[in-house]
Amino acid sequence: MQAAKLSTFQGLKATGSVKSMRAEAPVLAAARTGCVTRAARRQAVIEAKKVAVLGAAGGIGQPLSLLLKMNRMVTELSLYDIANVAGVAADLSHCNTPTQVKAYTGAEELGAALKGCELVVIPAGVPRKPGMTRDDLFNINAGIVKSLCEAVAQHCPNAVINIISNPVNSTVPICAEVLKKAGVYDKRKVMGVTSLDVVRANTFVAEAKGLDTRDVDVPVIGGHAGETILPLLSQATPKVLPWFSPEEIEQLTVRIQNAGTEVVEAKAGAGSATLSMAYAAARMAESVLLGLNGAPGVEECTYVESSLVPGFQYFASKVRLGPNGVEEILPLPPLSEYEQQGLEKMKDLLTKNIQAGIDFANKA
């Protein structure tokens, strides 16, 4: 069975014109892109899905909300932020796609925003400035994610949660601990969004090999910070010979690991990746919704609680998505010697990041 690959996401083309959306109502948005099989088309039915974006007025939140407004699987879109969200919702609500958009602001409206949601996407929090690491965001973002996840536990405990807020290596364990405390944790439903690493790896490999970027698939494993980001270039498809030399593999790996910093420096104090992140998060949301709708063969790389690699309680790797979220963590493919070393190198940082999240969530 052909898997629904990240590389096949075509954004706007996936939803097409409003006219064709009406004409093909029972067909999944992504089906027309060819990223799901015929079987998926037959088996998957669009069911009404309420989706919330928490941090919707931000640099990521706004373009992400636009992309979700264009997704036919999203019937109701809750936009929540502590500021400026009414204008974003008013603006988006004029787009003539069927998705109903509503703004919510302030803690007192968070419950209503979340009630009935099946997917909650969280880009709330501060972004990096030049010279900062993602860990430097911990002090502010850990508390934001903790309080938002407490609300999710209370108002939509069965929802899938996609966490974008950095440092993802720590905010995902925070979310899991919060849900455990509330007695509603299901490890299949808490996912750190690492799809931007895959998007970048696909783009850079395609550029280097003269390929159409939509044809390229590079699994990226580990976490989402510095050397914890490990692209498996040995497993990239398609393979164009001659493949990369060891020096080129090193350069490409480092570029993928530092791609976030590349954007932070280019934006020179105005924030970090927003548009590419919104694109990657919309793709991840689409895959989650396809899975919830019963489409077979939906695979993504994502950072989840995992026992795939001994020593790491949380780990990003390819998973199969389905009606319950992560249905299966796929086995690790064979790693090159360079990638094995990369896995060793990330050990200290990733375990430290995970522990910091667990400790934060459990302190009094």
Ligand SMILES: NC(=O)C1=CN([C@@H]2O[C@H](COP(=O)(O)OP(=O)(O)OC[C@H]3O[C@@H](n4cnc5c(N)ncnc54)[C@H](O)[C@@H]3O)[C@@H](O)[C@H]2O)C=CC1
């Ligand atoms: N996972 C990944 O690959 C990536 C993660 N990020 C992370 O995403 C986060 C957001 O980035 P941007 O959108 O650029 O930042 P931003 O500052 O433009 O937007 C953040 C939004 O969150 C809102 N917010 C703050 N506290 C909140 C709360 N308690 N409840 C609801 N909303 C709240 C703010 O009002 C703002 O609208 C950052 O932590 C950034 O590091 C960014 C790029 C890639």
Ligand SMILES: O=C([O-])CC(=O)C(=O)O
């Ligand atoms: O680099 C940052 O701070 C934002 C991020 O996670 C990315 O772009 O990958």
